[in-house]
Amino acid sequence: xxxxxxxxxxxxxxxxxxxxxxxxxxxxxxxxxxxxxxxxxxxxxxxxxxxxxxxxxxxxxxxxxxxxxxxxxxxxxxxxxxxxxxxxxxxxxxxxxxxxxxxxxxxxxxxxxxxxxxxxxxxxxxxxxxxxxxxxxxxxxxxxxxxxxxxxxxxxxxxxxxxxxxxxxxxxxxxxxxxxxxxxxxxxxxxxxxxxxxxxxxxxxxxxxxxxxxxxxxxxxxxxxxxxxxxxxxxxxxxxxxxxxxxxxxxxxxxxxxxxxxxxxxxxxxxxxxxxxxxxxxxxxxxxxxxxxxxxxxxxxxxxxxxxxxxxxxxxxxxxxxxxxxxxxxxxxxxxxxxxxxxxxxxxxxxxxxxxxxxxxxxxxxxxxxxxxxxxxxxxxxxxxxxx
Amino acid sequence: xxxxxxxxxxxxxxxxxxxxxxxxxxxxxxxxxxxxxxxxxxxxxxxxxxxxxxxxxxxxxxxxxxxxxxxxxxxxxxxxxxxxxxxxxxxxxxxxxxxxxxxxxxxxxxxxxxxxxxxxxxxxxxxxxxxxxxxxxxxxxxxxxxxxxxxxxxxxxxxxxxxxxxxxxxxxxxxxxxxxxxxxxxxxxxxxxxxxxxxxxxxxxxxxxxxxxxxxxxxxxxxxxxxxxxxxxxxxxxxxxxxxxxxxxxxxxxxxxxxxxxxxxxxxxxxxxxxxxxxxxxxxxxxxxxxxxxxxxxxxxxxxxxxxxxxxxxxxxxxxxxxxxxxxxxxxxxxxxxxxxxxxxxxxxxxxxxxxxxxxxxxxxxxxxxxxxxxxxxxxxxxxxxxxx
Numbered sequence: 001x002x003x004x005x006x007x008x009x010x011x012x013x014x015x016x017x018x019x020x021x022x023x024x025x026x027x028x029x030x031x032x033x034x035x036x037x038x039x040x041x042x043x044x045x046x047x048x049x050x051x052x053x054x055x056x057x058x059x060x061x062x063x064x065x066x067x068x069x070x071x072x073x074x075x076x077x078x079x080x081x082x083x084x085x086x087x088x089x090x091x092x093x094x095x096x097x098x099x100x101x102x103x104x105x106x107x108x109x110x111x112x113x114x115x116x117x118x119x120x121x122x123x124x125x126x127x128x129x130x131x132x133x134x135x136x137x138x139x140x141x142x143x144x145x146x147x148x149x150x151x152x153x154x155x156x157x158x159x160x161x162x163x164x165x166x167x168x169x170x171x172x173x174x175x176x177x178x179x180x181x182x183x184x185x186x187x188x189x190x191x192x193x194x195x196x197x198x199x200x201x202x203x204x205x206x207x208x209x210x211x212x213x214x215x216x217x218x219x220x221x222x223x224x225x226x227x228x229x230x231x232x233x234x235x236x237x238x239x240x241x242x243x244x245x246x247x248x249x250x251x252x253x254x255x256x257x258x259x260x261x262x263x264x265x266x267x268x269x270x271x272x273x274x275x276x277x278x279x280x281x282x283x284x285x286x287x288x289x290x291x292x293x294x295x296x297x298x299x300x301x302x303x304x305x306x307x308x309x310x311x312x313x314x315x316x317x318x319x320x321x322x323x324x325x326x327x328x329x330x331x332x333x334x335x336x337x338x339x340x341x342x343x344x345x346x347x348x349x350x351x352x353x354x355x356x357x358x359x360x361x362x363x364x365x366x367x368x369x370x371x372x373x374x375x376x377x378x379x380x381x382x383x384x385x386x387x388x
Numbered sequence: 389x390x391x392x393x394x395x396x397x398x399x400x401x402x403x404x405x406x407x408x409x410x411x412x413x414x415x416x417x418x419x420x421x422x423x424x425x426x427x428x429x430x431x432x433x434x435x436x437x438x439x440x441x442x443x444x445x446x447x448x449x450x451x452x453x454x455x456x457x458x459x460x461x462x463x464x465x466x467x468x469x470x471x472x473x474x475x476x477x478x479x480x481x482x483x484x485x486x487x488x489x490x491x492x493x494x495x496x497x498x499x500x501x502x503x504x505x506x507x508x509x510x511x512x513x514x515x516x517x518x519x520x521x522x523x524x525x526x527x528x529x530x531x532x533x534x535x536x537x538x539x540x541x542x543x544x545x546x547x548x549x550x551x552x553x554x555x556x557x558x559x560x561x562x563x564x565x566x567x568x569x570x571x572x573x574x575x576x577x578x579x580x581x582x583x584x585x586x587x588x589x590x591x592x593x594x595x596x597x598x599x600x601x602x603x604x605x606x607x608x609x610x611x612x613x614x615x616x617x618x619x620x621x622x623x624x625x626x627x628x629x630x631x632x633x634x635x636x637x638x639x640x641x642x643x644x645x646x647x648x649x650x651x652x653x654x655x656x657x658x659x660x661x662x663x664x665x666x667x668x669x670x671x672x673x674x675x676x677x678x679x680x681x682x683x684x685x686x687x688x689x690x691x692x693x694x695x696x697x698x699x700x701x702x703x704x705x706x707x708x709x710x711x712x713x714x715x716x717x718x719x720x721x722x723x724x725x726x727x728x729x730x731x732x733x734x735x736x737x738x739x740x741x742x743x744x745x746x747x748x749x750x751x752x753x754x755x756x757x758x759x760x761x762x763x764x765x766x767x768x769x770x771x772x773x774x775x776x777x
Contacts, residue, residue: 309704312708318717319715320695324717326715329709
């Protein structure tokens with residue numbers, strides 16, 4: 001882990017550093033020097049140690065129309081060290097190790113003080129281009145052009161500025177190339193199993209899409225004692241790694257012959273799974289997942305990010321006559337500041353497995369390689385070390 | 389309840405000739421005619437109906453020209469009666485028992501029936517069937533020998549009917565029959581939806597779309613659960629006076645919102661959305677409205693209304709992911725007939741659950757078509773039909 005920053009040298013001043021800037025949809029990121037303004041009130045400037053690529057970065061990197069927007073600094077899974085804090089920040093100080101998170105937790109509003117939801121009402125989630133409070137950017141390029149933020153984090157930069165509601169302080173001595181995973185993907189999956197679904201022992205789970213989210217759902221379900229964890233994916237290479245995370249059975253939807261996916265899974269589970277998780281972000285799969293959960297008490301949870309504008313279409317009488325539940329979940333229902341440290345501890349106690357999620361590690365200059373690997377389905381998490 | 393002599397030793401094991409209200413063509417008045425009711429087979433009981441009430445689901449299938457509408461049929465599924473005779477292998481019921489038939493099967497044995505999490509019996513799955521569940525045949529014929537179809541496994545618009553034991557529950561005969569029949573469907577569905585499916589907590593905010601008997605029963609259930617604010621949404625302002633008796637605290641006439649869509653009005657009234665929304669009409673657009681009116685983060689939308697086959701709901705995938713709301717359908721309010729109806733009977737007898745206000749009309753069997761007219765015109769909640777009057 002990087003050494004403690006010498007305080008006072010950059011405090012209150014703009015920092016010139018390297019960032020991977022996306023200038024046009026789908027085009028390779030360009031590593032260039034940018035200016036990072038000092039943090040305003042309630043904000044924190046962070047020196048990124050490690051960051052990892054999540055598919056949501058790719059979705060919005062490719063997006064030509066709003067809410068796609070360029071030039072932009074992507075990245076939202078990361079771990080870093082606080083370089084300086086703005087006014088009114090008491091929770092963290094320089095030198096603290098922190099995880100930024102796309103979902104805010106103000107700890108004050110009715111939602112944050114309730115245990116029923118993690119959707120902070122004071123700083124609601126949105127696909128924003130800006131900092132949360134004043135809707136401006138802290139980034140400019142060397143020509144003075146504003147660069148847009150991504151998910152309130154923008155981790156593909158040596159330094160970034162994040163609102164205090166989007167930061168979790170980490171005390172555990174967890175290696176940075178594991179900690180960054182808790183920023184989004186793995187927490188979302190484990191949370192979906194533990195919090196959103198509340199998977200119980202001996203239950204049956206079906207997971208649609210075995211990317212990091214889906215495998216993290218499996219990990220969460222395994223830790224809860226689920227008896228049957230079915231992984232659905234067209235990529236058979238996922239099956240080996242899936243077993244590590246607790247998957248007991250695999251279904252390749254392109255290999256179901258005459259039967260529909262729902263028929264296959266209904267047979268395997270004797271009437272439907274207790275819990276179904278959609279972890280890709282495709283409306284058709286959401287429909288399939290709903291069809292595969294059990295009548296009476298089946299619960300389908302949507303985790304995947306679909307393109308804005310797409311619609312889920314469900315038959316009214318089927319919903320009425322099936323008693324099934326449909327819900328979506330952001331960050332798996334976890335409250336970041338409360339739950340990320342719990343997961344970190346679980347990893348250090350050797351319960352939660354994180355090592356197998358990291359399939360590649362590289363330096364910042366090679367960031368585009370991470371994009372290619374993920375698009376080709378050849379990696380789970382590529383961890384990018386900023387200082388190498 | 390008067391002890392009724394069914395003359396069981398005379399009719400047991402034999403067909404019974406009696407009156408029934410038969411629908412011969414979609415939407416046409418029911419015809420009271422004599423029919424033959426076969427004796428109960430294995431696992432079945434034959435019931436002499438005392439009271440039956442009209443529910444909107446009867447009206448839907450009465451009007452339905454295409455499958456699953458079918459004719460000639462004996463409708464009716466809310467009722468109370470006395471067991472006249474039992475078929476083979478029936479041990480839990482005997483002649484003379486007071487029973488409520490229910491459209492939702494409860495075998496009390498399968499994994500679903502024994503689980504707390506569901507009321508969807510897997511041994512006798514619910515379906516809108518023209519037959520009895522075990523052997524897929526009918527016990528009714530008219531005097532020309534033509535088969536008459538069953539409805540929802542009950543068919544209570546008949547002096548006698550045959551029902552599977554999975555579709556019957558025994559109740560305390562002390563409850564007046566013109567209250568007991570209500571627990572067969574509508575009122576139980578609404579109260580159960582608040583109590584069991586939604587699990588409304590004290591202090592919650594609830595919105596109910598559609599103030600028919602189901603919607604008002606939801607209000608009653610929410611009231612019993614201690615909800616602080618119960619908003620009723622309807623296009624018929626006459627429902628608002630009635631609604632107050634059931635605990636509805638605020639009303640929204642969805643036709644009088646001016647420029648604002650209903651969902652905006654309700655989001656404003658509830659400061660961000662209700663904890664629980666119930667759709668009690670059976671219209672896709674209303675379900676979508678209900679979903680939009682429940683609160684981000686923990687809002688739960690419960691679907692109770694029966695829509696046309698083929699009706700589709702549309703939700704933005706983005707919103708489903710990002711708003712954290714839950715959507716669930718509920719049959720019979722999530723209640724298990726054999727366990728929960730008796731509880732509701734007790735709560736009525738203890739004067740906690742109010743049923744009297746649901747019964748707005750009572751008629752004799754001969755006037756059954758009046759019940760249909762009143763309901764179709766929106767002039768009644770529950771019209772109770774007395775078979776013996």
